[in-house]
Amino acid sequence: MTSYEQVIESVPKGAYVDGAWTPVNGDASFEVSDPGNGTALCRVADTGEREWDAAVDAASAAFSEWKLTNTELRADLLRRVYDAVMDQAEDIAQIISAEAGKPLTEARAEVRYGASFIRWYSELVLADRGDFAASPSGEYWMVTKKEPVGVALLITPWNFPFSMVTRKLAAAFAAGCTSIIKPAGFTPLSSSWLVKIFHEVGVPAGVVNLLPTTKSAAMSSRLLKDSRVRKVSFTGSTPVGASLLKGAADNILASSMELGGNAPFMVLSDADLDQAVAGALVAKFRNAGQACVGANRIIVHTAVFDEFVEKFVAAVQQLKVGHALEDGVEIGPMISEKQRVETHRFVERGVEEGGRLLTGGEPIEGAGYFYQPTVIVDAPVGGHLWSNELFGPIAAVYRTNSDDEMIELANRTEYGLVAYLYGQDGKRTMRIADGIESGMVAINRPIISEARAPFGGVKASGLGREGGVDGLNDYQVTKYIAIQR
Ligand SMILES: NC(=O)c1ccc[n+]([C@@H]2O[C@H](COP(=O)([O-])OP(=O)(O)OC[C@H]3O[C@@H](n4cnc5c(N)ncnc54)[C@H](O)[C@@H]3O)[C@@H](O)[C@H]2O)c1
Numbered sequence: 001m002t003s004y005e006q007v008i009e010s011v012p013k014g015a016y017v018d019g020a021w022t023p024v025n026g027d028a029s030f031e032v033s034d035p036g037n038g039t040a041l042c043r044v045a046d047t048g049e050r051e052w053d054a055a056v057d058a059a060s061a062a063f064s065e066w067k068l069t070n071t072e073l074r075a076d077l078l079r080r081v082y083d084a085v086m087d088q089a090e091d092i093a094q095i096i097s098a099e100a101g102k103p104l105t106e107a108r109a110e111v112r113y114g115a116s117f118i119r120w121y122s123e124l125v126l127a128d129r130g131d132f133a134a135s136p137s138g139e140y141w142m143v144t145k146k147e148p149v150g151v152a153l154l155i156t157p158w159n160f161p162f163s164m165v166t167r168k169l170a171a172a173f174a175a176g177c178t179s180i181i182k183p184a185g186f187t188p189l190s191s192s193w194l195v196k197i198f199h200e201v202g203v204p205a206g207v208v209n210l211l212p213t214t215k216s217a218a219m220s221s222r223l224l225k226d227s228r229v230r231k232v233s234f235t236g237s238t239p240v241g242a243s244l245l246k247g248a249a250d251n252i253l254a255s256s257m258e259l260g261g262n263a264p265f266m267v268l269s270d271a272d273l274d275q276a277v278a279g280a281l282v283a284k285f286r287n288a289g290q291a292c293v294g295a296n297r298i299i300v301h302t303a304v305f306d307e308f309v310e311k312f313v314a315a316v317q318q319l320k321v322g323h324a325l326e327d328g329v330e331i332g333p334m335i336s337e338k339q340r341v342e343t344h345r346f347v348e349r350g351v352e353e354g355g356r357l358l359t360g361g362e363p364i365e366g367a368g369y370f371y372q373p374t375v376i377v378d379a380p381v382g383g384h385l386w387s388n389e390l391f392g393p394i395a396a397v398y399r400t401n402s403d404d405e406m407i408e409l410a411n412r413t414e415y416g417l418v419a420y421l422y423g424q425d426g427k428r429t430m431r432i433a434d435g436i437e438s439g440m441v442a443i444n445r446p447i448i449s450e451a452r453a454p455f456g457g458v459k460a461s462g463l464g465r466e467g468g469v470d471g472l473n474d475y476q477v478t479k480y481i482a483i484q485r
């Protein structure tokens, strides 16, 4: 057996409820497969109402004690989880590559990134403080303290199947919440391995629960109606996020939404073009373009447009496409045949609307769901490619004539997650950064995600933040106590 088959074999395949793994019954299970070749990896428990209710029972019962634990205990347990994750990083990377198709080098990076949230919150929780002051009148003391919000439902996507879970779970755990994790059906194994580690370091039963299921809508609908659930934290598409917010409203649930993106990647006339091309390759083609922060619209100043496009196309044509575990592979598969068909449909629509294919533009025959890295120019501003989250290896490049027009174009979308800006003049780049409607702006960098920084969007890209101090506060409520002197 190859190493990842051995690792897959040792991943728990059941649900994890109240400190125990459930068995996997044949008829109540679903297949997990490798998108790099379409082969089945294993079958995983497909939970239903009985398990869902048991998980809420367990999380709710555990919360009454867990919320009273001291921050030193939570910090120590998180640090033990972090140390175990780093010790088992290669196994976890193999699992990510197997179930998500992500090239092993990127999967390793995801493990380090995901683990950094566990370490960050193990440190931050010890610094968490309230406030104390005399009232302005001097008649009483004003005390404020942070308390955990309660049982948290954590729903995560397939494209970063490990780090999107740790980004939520570590913060919820540090805050004193208990959690119910619902991973994406394509990629439940990374979460299972993480929960296995939480179990092995001795986290009390009910504090962390895991419910794989193919019945996501039914499950969230049921749990959002349960008054014992007090928080929903969702990472995924904007339409699903919107439907969850509607469900959360009935119970007035604290809600965090990490949703879709439509990032502009802006190249100014004074940009270092080699730096911009290298940045565009990463911002566009990381995870084969299946990233919320993916460069969805590459907007280039007319003064450097031809030179940028020539360099960029040449670099895209060098990208190595293949199975995640193949040496040197930079572009893995789409997560499914459906996703690949949607990707190709975007290319067809772009060309129908006047776009010009400079490279790629076709599915790749053979096993797995591979698509050629593609560059299109002359697609219309405001057209199909411009307006939709492409979520694939399609780079659409647009021309602009001025900085002011670049800001207007960048903001011409209902999304606002991240924006990328390449230019040498600091005053110019900061003026543009100030004008951009997004939660994050990257200047001369293609990746800015960092556990100590608040990650999140505005407009249709979401609510709340993950990482930084904001990420912990999103799992807390503030209590104000007035004490007569
Ligand atoms: N902002 C971020 O941090 C971030 C990060 C990663 C992915 N995303 C976004 O996620 C999307 C891709 O991920 P995806 O395809 O898994 O998204 P998705 O919305 O289809 O699914 C996300 C999760 O929600 C579950 N789900 C699906 N329908 C549901 C429903 N009706 N009720 C409850 N749960 C439901 C899925 O099983 C999965 O676990 C893209 O739009 C991407 O931009 C955003």
Ligand SMILES: O=C[C@H](O)CS(=O)(=O)O
Pocket: 113, 159, 160, 163, 290, 291, 292, 293, 447, 448, 449, 455
């Ligand atoms: O796509 C989802 C992730 O949030 C991207 S990143 O790993 O945080 O940059």
